[in-house]
Amino acid sequence: MPIILQQTGQHKNQKNNCGYIRSTATILLLVLILLQLHSYAQTPVAKSKLFKSEVPQDVQSRLLQALDTLIYKIDKGLPLSKTNSIGGTLTNSIFGTVKGIGVYGAAKNDSLYFPQLINLHAIADDRYLISIAYIGSNSLKAIIDFEAKINHDWITFSIPLFYLTEKWKIRNVGNITYHYANDINLARAKKFNSNNTRIAEKLGLRPEKFEFYLVDNYQEILKLLGYSYDSETAGHETDGLGISSGYIFSIMHNEDFSHDTFHYYAEKVRTHPRNGAAEEGIAYSWGNAYYTDSSGEMITQKQLVKLLKIYLQQYPNTSLLELFSKNPLIFPAKTKVRSLIASIISDEVERRKGITGIRALIDCGRGDDNYFKVVNELISVNPADFDVELKKLLNKYN
Known part of the structure; x- marks a missing residue:
């Protein structure tokens, strides 16, 4: 299957993925x-x-x-x-x-x-x-x-990557080397460099160095990697690619890749099969919601919490457990309500249990049953009282 490679956590193969690539099945750079x-x-x-x-x-x-x-x-x-x-x-x-x-x-x-x-x-x-x-x-x-x-x-x-980018500009920002044709937002670049360090160190890992290519859309990424056309992904625009063997390709020319940076480091500490809800939740919290808004900025957990509160005001009989389980598209730009709810849970786990709790969440194993088992052990939230407890947690966000 062309250049959408098998990804860590199977972002491309699961409903709630955001494009993280499995480092053991790396893209060709x-x-x-x-x-x-x-x-x-x-x-x-x-x-x-x-x-x-x-x-x-x-x-x-x-x-x-x-x-x-x-x-x-x-x-x-x-x-x-x-x-x-x-x-x-x-x-x-x-x-x-x-x-x-x-x-x-x-x-x-x-x-x-x-x-x-x-x-x-x-x-x-x-x-x-x-x-x-x-x-x-x-x-x-x-x-x-x-x-x-x-x-x-x-x-x-x-691949034609280096031929096609040999006249691009290069800018080092801490551990990140950016490659770009015209423009770079240094504020976002510095933020990502800081996030890369923060995420790695929170998981007890050494921050790594990355080569980061700024491109406008997913089709441009494929062309750099040698796919002028791929029937599997024709017309696809909004994803990035990476992290793989030290290389990142941006999401819609945004310098921040914090969401998938968490997935990259999480794979290094995980010993059980990946749980999509657990990891997506932490990635939404520690990083961002992966996709960009109409201004080109990364959509944040804070923005989505506000949207969820508005949604619940408009539809007061909504079941939060049903939102988590069915994951309807109620947010913009392919962001996921399931992942947002999981991020609220992961925040509470971190507040009560610290990084030890986060590590347990990362390592809970595949499937919602394993997820709820560990969440219940950590913060006493389970499907039976999910809506009551989640509303309490949601009220902690301004």
Whole structure:
């Protein structure tokens, strides 16, 4: 599945996710695969009938042969010749997404997609951009761009991220290195650097350094990572990507990534399967609600508490337990009432039990039954008296 990678806590695979990426299934930020030119009897990549290029034919042949080898090895799970040490841990994630697209063999039907070379052009001396379309009998699955560099007997492949951003500006703010084309909001950048330190230290961890790319929307992120088109996420705009192997891609050009920074560090201390409600609640409280408002600012827990109070005034017979369980869309910009309620609970856990209680909440295990079991043990809130107790907690917020 293209570049929406498997995420920590499965943000993309659960109803209440906000896009956190599992660090063990990292996005590709730098992939340099050094391949000895080696041919196979079967060539997986064919030239499109409409393919045209000004690259000399002998160079085309070398590049296509090397790309054939790369894709063949990925698809068959064969070891790659050599992996650059900078991006060694990142290669499997991106190539895993490619493996899910390419299909080898003679059979063709609507569920199978075959790679076709659709574009190849030079971008510098011995450097080229190659575009591959994965096409089925009636549909386009994805278009993937590779940067290739010829090094004597080797072909080096990478995603186009660094080529596309090589003229961007760079600004260091504490542990965060920002990469941006035009503008940066330093106040937000400093806030995120502070939050990164605060969240890590609260969980007893050392704050880490991150490379942070500021982009305007999710489609721009995909293009930087090599996906010019992805049928799974076409038109998708409002998510970011990360944290993965030290890299972050912004949510709608916002410098703050505190929400998923909590998820990143929480995974390092969790010993049981992730509980979505527990972690989302803490992320809403310690960080933000992940999405931006109409002014480009991160939506905060404080803002959503006010909206929830207004909603309850308008609909006084509303069940808070039902809001938590069914998670209806009553808030703007894909923010979740379930996560907000969980954040109110996590705040009370922290007030009464401190970080020990938060750690217990993080480690409560998957599912609402486990969540309520631990919450009841920590602060005596359970489904039977949920509405009564939650209204008391809600009244603590101005």
